[in-house]
Amino acid sequence: MSQRKYVSLDPGWAVRDPDGTFRHGVFEGEDHHLDLWKFLQDQVFRGDLANTSVQIICEKFNYQRRQLDKGVNLVLISRNYIGIVELFSQMYAIPLYMSQVANKEFFNNKNLRDLNLYYPTEHERDAVSHLLWYLTNIEKDHQYLQVKR
Numbered sequence: 001m002s003q004r005k006y007v008s009l010d011p012g013w014a015v016r017d018p019d020g021t022f023r024h025g026v027f028e029g030e031d032h033h034l035d036l037w038k039f040l041q042d043q044v045f046r047g048d049l050a051n052t053s054v055q056i057i058c059e060k061f062n063y064q065r066r067q068l069d070k071g072v073n074l075v076l077i078s079r080n081y082i083g084i085v086e087l088f089s090q091m092y093a094i095p096l097y098m099s100q101v102a103n104k105e106f107f108n109n110k111n112l113r114d115l116n117l118y119y120p121t122e123h124e125r126d127a128v129s130h131l132l133w134y135l136t137n138i139e140k141d142h143q144y145l146q147v148k149r
Contacts, residue, residue, distance in 0.1 A: 005052045007043050008131035009036075010059040010104065011081055012123030015043065016131060018052055022117060024124045036081055040088045057134045058085045059126070060098040097134055104129035106136070107144070114147040 006016045012026040027035045044054050061078050082098075089096035107129045112118040117128050135141040 003053060005043065005054045006057065006131055006135065007040070007054060008057040008099075008127045008134070009081075009085060010099075010123060010126040010130055011078065012119075012121055012125075012127045013039065014119075014124060014128035014131045016135070022128065024119045024128060026121055026123050032081060033084060036084050037088065040085070044092060044094060054094050055134075056085060056089055056094055056096045057099050057130050058082060058096060059104070059130055060100055062101055097138065099130045099134060103133040103137075107132045107147075111147040115144060 003018050005018055008014045011032065013024065015023045017023070027039070029035075040056075061082055086096065088094065104126045107115075109118060109125065112125055112128065115132075117132070119125050119128060132144050136144055
């Protein structure tokens with residue numbers, strides 16, 4: 001098993017600890033700036049895994065004008081949260097992978113159920129989907145592909 005912790009954000013979060021266990025959650029309330037910063041600090045600097053290598057995965061923000069034409073509400077605060085993640089990554093030299101929006105579709109809800117990683121909110125499921133995509137396609141950890149057959 002990898003000695004690396006993986007932290008995925010979208011705006012829910014999913015973590016795979018070095019022992020292979022998954023954790024997940026969402027940030028509560030309206031303003032998550034400080035909560036996000038503290039969460040990242042906790043994942044990197046606190047607890048039994050404080051000296052563990054960490055990889056952050058975050059969904060990339062793609063501005064798409066066509067969505068506005070269809071009446072879809074564009075939530076720009078996502079850019080703020082991504083900026084916090086980028087700043088944290090740069091300040092503490094933590095590797096950051098910006099995942100394309102489409103990557104979360106690689107593991108769909110059925111796949112997540114089959115892996116027992118189907119979480120209560122869409123944001124948690126999106127975060128774990130980005131994490132699984134990263135593990136499978138970047139780290140070449142193919143153990144999760146069994147559900148794709």
